[in-house]
Amino acid sequence: MIQRHTAASSGSGPSFFxxxxxxxxxxxxxxxxxxRSFENENAxxxxxxxxxxxLTDKTAVMSxxxxxxxxxxxxxxxxxxxIHANSTLPANFLYENLMIQSNVIDGAYQFGVEKLVFVASNCTYPTNAEQPIQEEALLTGPLDDNIRAYAVSxxxxxxMCRAYRKQHGCNFVSIIPPNLYGPGDNYHPQHSHVVAGILRRAHEAKIASAPEFSVWGDGTPRRELLHVDDLASALKYVMLAPTTHDLYNIGSGHDLQISQIATILAEVTGFEGRIVYDTSKPNGTMRKLLDSSRIRSLGWAPRIDEKSGLRGAYADFLSRHPELARNGLASQ
Ligand SMILES: NC(=O)c1ccc[n+]([C@@H]2O[C@H](COP(=O)([O-])OP(=O)(O)OC[C@H]3O[C@@H](n4cnc5c(N)ncnc54)[C@H](OP(=O)(O)O)[C@@H]3O)[C@@H](O)[C@H]2O)c1
Known part of the structure; x- marks a missing residue:
């Protein structure tokens, strides 16, 4: 185990000191x-x-x-x-996540953890939820079939956090973020999320001087993006705030069409050709914008706009994957 003591002054009010x-x-x-966000905290x-x-090993987690x-x-x-990983490995997603959560959440109760913040996902909301999606929409309708196992977990x-709050009075809070992006993203050709997948294809097309690169679907679905550093700051905010709810959406508050995201990524990577849309591939859910007014009313707001955030994500991609930066075609 790494035990890291991070340095800063204690200040006043609740802190991680x-x-x-x-x-x-x-x-x-x-x-x-x-x-990264703890670099200047004394925790x-x-x-x-x-x-x-x-984390799937109960005995090891408890000890x-x-x-x-x-x-x-x-x-x-x-x-x-x-989506690819989720639709081909649903049993792994369901089993591993249920085991991990049960061990960590029950362990937090058994060993008197003062507060636990659990990161869920926006795919937990029904596909037909009214937009922007409020926390109350949970468990009110059917889920996206492709990611149902992960969503159910x-x-x-x-x-589980709710039940431990109710039965044992535990201060366990869940949060729901939208699509994340930023440093450390996974650029695997089959296992990446929307931003990383498009970024990699735009980069490969630029390196190969290809006339075009293709994006799944017709480009009209909308996605809300949040930079991971913004989510990290929100999680710390929720941890220290006197939260009264058991669930908080944490989003940027607006969404972009996939075609707009692809255009920004073409610009960021320096790709000057055409973006084509592969309509033989599914669009996925058309929209999943979160209503983040509950967390906003606590006083938290995101700071990183998509353009500068995506520029930073590309710089991180180039520095972490020099083999891809050179020829763009090597497999990860
Ligand atoms: N990425 C998104 O767009 C997004 C959106 C909504 C919600 N979320 C949620 O945000 C959280 C973080 O996502 P992420 O994108 O940062 O995922 P990630 O990069 O895949 O990181 C997941 C981490 O969990 C660790 N892990 C998985 N199984 C484990 C096990 N059995 N024992 C110990 N460690 C284990 C992994 O360890 P290894 O390093 O060894 O693999 C990895 O460090 C997740 O709960 C996810 O559901 C993510």
């Missing part, structure tokens, strides 16, 4: 953003890589918690993937 803070999944995209960060602590006694938990670690996590 001297607190034992466990960030699960700290090597992933959001987890690393959380770790005892408890970080467990999968090789040292497999780690008994020995390390985290006070605050950001539960971020999960099996995560794009995340709904179970939200309900």
């Amino acid at each position: 001297g607190r034992r803070v466990w960030v699960t999944g700290h090597r992933g995209m959001l987890g690393s953003a959380m770790v 005892d960060l408890l970080l467990t890589a999968r090789s040292e602590l497999d 780690w918690m008994r020995a390390n006694r985290p006070e605050l938990v950001f539960h971020i670690g999960a099996k995560v993937g794009g 995340k709904i179970a996590g939200i309900e």
Whole structure:
């Protein structure tokens, strides 16, 4: 386990000063953003890589918690993937996430964790939910078939936090973000999310001097994007705020058409050809804009606009994947 003491003054009001803070999944995209965000806090960060602590292993999780006694938990670690991975490995998504959540959430109760923030996903909302989607829309309709197993696992996590609040008085809060992007994203050709997938294809087309690159669907669906650093700041805000609800949407508050996202990414990567839309591929859900007024009323707001955020994401892609930066065609 890595135990990192981060430095800063204690200031006044609630803070992470001297607190034992466990960030699960700290090597992933959001987890690393959380770790970055703690650079100037005086906290005892408890970080467990999968090789040292497999979160699906109940005995190991309980004995780690008994020995390390985290006070605050950001539960971020999960099996995560794009539509392809979700539709081909539904059993893995459901089993692993249920096991991970049950162990971390029940462990947090057993070992008296003061507050736990659980990261769910916007795919937990019904496909026909009224837009912008309010927290009350949860469990009011059918889910997207392609990601149902993952969505059900995340709904179970939200309900588990609710049940432990109700039965045991635990201060466990769930949050729902939209599509994330930023440093540390996964650019795998089959396993990436919307931004990383389009960014990689635009980059490869530029490197190959191709006349065009293609985007799945007709480009009209809309997606709300949030930079991971904004989500990290929101999670910390929720952890320290006197939250009264058990569920908060955390979004940017607006969405873009996939075609607008592709245009920005073509500009960011320097691709000057055409963007074509592959209408033989599914559009997916047409819109999933979150109503984030509940978190806004607590006083949190995002800071990173899409253009500068996507520029930073591309710089991170180039620095982390020099083999792709050179020829754009190597497989990850
Ligand atoms: N990315 C998005 O657009 C998005 C959108 C909505 C919600 N979310 C949620 O946000 C959270 C973080 O997502 P992310 O994109 O940062 O995912 P990610 O990059 O795949 O990171 C997931 C982390 O969880 C760890 N993990 C998975 N299974 C584990 C296990 N059995 N034991 C220990 N560690 C395990 C992974 O470890 P390894 O490093 O060893 O693989 C990784 O560090 C997830 O809960 C996800 O559901 C993400």
